[in-house]
Amino acid sequence: MKKGGKPEDLGEANRMLILNCLRLNGSMSKADLARRLGMSFPAISANVKILIEQGHVRESGEGDNSLGRKSMLLSFNEEMGFVIGVDIGRFWIRAMVADLMGKVLGYVKAPAVSGGDAQELHDAVVDVVRQALAEGGKTEKDILCIGIGLPGVIRGDTILLAPYFPDIDLKQFKKRIKEEFETELILENSVNMGAIGEQAEGAGKGYGNFIVINYGVGVGSALVLNGRIYSGSHNAAGEIGYMVAEPMKLRDSFEEVGVLESIISKEKIEKFISHDNFQQEVELLVERYRADDLYVRSVLDEISINIGVTLINLCAALDLEAVIISGGLGTAFGNVFIDTWRSMLGNHIPFPPKIVLSELDNKEGVLGAIHKSIEHLFTAESII
Numbered sequence: 001m002k003k004g005g006k007p008e009d010l011g012e013a014n015r016m017l018i019l020n021c022l023r024l025n026g027s028m029s030k031a032d033l034a035r036r037l038g039m040s041f042p043a044i045s046a047n048v049k050i051l052i053e054q055g056h057v058r059e060s061g062e063g064d065n066s067l068g069r070k071s072m073l074l075s076f077n078e079e080m081g082f083v084i085g086v087d088i089g090r091f092w093i094r095a096m097v098a099d100l101m102g103k104v105l106g107y108v109k110a111p112a113v114s115g116g117d118a119q120e121l122h123d124a125v126v127d128v129v130r131q132a133l134a135e136g137g138k139t140e141k142d143i144l145c146i147g148i149g150l151p152g153v154i155r156g157d158t159i160l161l162a163p164y165f166p167d168i169d170l171k172q173f174k175k176r177i178k179e180e181f182e183t184e185l186i187l188e189n190s191v192n193m194g195a196i197g198e199q200a201e202g203a204g205k206g207y208g209n210f211i212v213i214n215y216g217v218g219v220g221s222a223l224v225l226n227g228r229i230y231s232g233s234h235n236a237a238g239e240i241g242y243m244v245a246e247p248m249k250l251r252d253s254f255e256e257v258g259v260l261e262s263i264i265s266k267e268k269i270e271k272f273i274s275h276d277n278f279q280q281e282v283e284l285l286v287e288r289y290r291a292d293d294l295y296v297r298s299v300l301d302e303i304s305i306n307i308g309v310t311l312i313n314l315c316a317a318l319d320l321e322a323v324i325i326s327g328g329l330g331t332a333f334g335n336v337f338i339d340t341w342r343s344m345l346g347n348h349i350p351f352p353p354k355i356v357l358s359e360l361d362n363k364e365g366v367l368g369a370i371h372k373s374i375e376h377l378f379t380a381e382s383i384i
């Protein structure tokens with residue numbers, strides 16, 4: 001099976017149209033395809049024959065037409081190849097293997113590289129991909145594309161604004177991963193990958209305009225506008241850690257850790273969390289809040305108000321349908337403060353969006369990498 005390249009003739013373009021039609025709409029007969037795509041029946045028949053020979057399409061039973069000979073139904077073969085999704089986080093590297101409809105066949109996670117170099121990161125990613133393949137019962141030759149979510153702003157071969165990430169030569173990193181697995185590779189900001197995951201399989205389903213606020217060690221967001229990720233002029237849309245909620249926090253010069261991130265993460269939360277066991281420490285912090293620890297309550301209440309003000313400003317500017325809160329701190333604090341945030345939005349903007357917590361158990365980024373990889377294959381027409 002060809003893993004790269006673009007269609008060089010009308011036949012390949014027509015086969016891609018047929019393949020996408022079956023992938024997105026389910027089983028259809030040749031007559032259904034001809035009507036849907038506006039192609040002649042002989043053209044459909046000739047191209048379907050090639051797609052079946054290539055293993056891209058399979059016959060899947062008879063149609064239910066009542067007159068004449070029963071039509072043969074055709075289906076997209078989602079097992080003609082597989083994709084890998086990888087999410088590189090502060091504490092964990094997650095990897096999944098899935099078929100071309102996004103069905104997850106294997107999932108693993110391993111400790112992230114802490115303060116390591118490019119070689120350690122490369123080795124860790126390769127190892128976790130191979131673990132996922134083994135878990136899913138697949139081999140490297142089955143991979144059609146790998147999608148990787150990375151922190152920070154990705155501009156060309158450079159990662160910016162990722163203070164906790166190893167300093168790597170991104171061009172070299174991409175080259176080595178592609179050569180290691182002899183497949184296509186796509187990179188995307190990890191929070192954007194999370195938004196794609198929420199859109200495909202989580203709380204973003206059914207919404208065309210929403211924001212994902214990922215609040216963990218740091219804070220970031222991803223915007224989906226008119227059904228698509230909005231990246232901005234410099235691939236930096238969603239860097240809400242640089243927002244300023246109060247005039248007294250204005251600075252005289254730029255700092256890599258933004259004002260909002262400093263207020264709600266670095267300055268406040270790091271007093272309580274050592275990062276040795278992040279999730280347990282977050283849960284303990286919430287327990288202390290619920291137990292009326294006065295100091296913890298004062299700190300978290302201030303954080304909650306700053307998040308609420310940020311949501312008001314974002315939603316007033318963007319007129320969103322939904323706000324999805326994710327990340328270790330986001331979901332933990334959301335369970336405590338979500339009604340407060342809803343009230344603040346209702347009191348300050350005319351059309352408050354729905355606010356929900358992510359339910360994907362921190363897998364939204366790796367699921368997004370799966371769906372981004374599938375989209376790439378069928379948009380770039382490199383599957384034929």
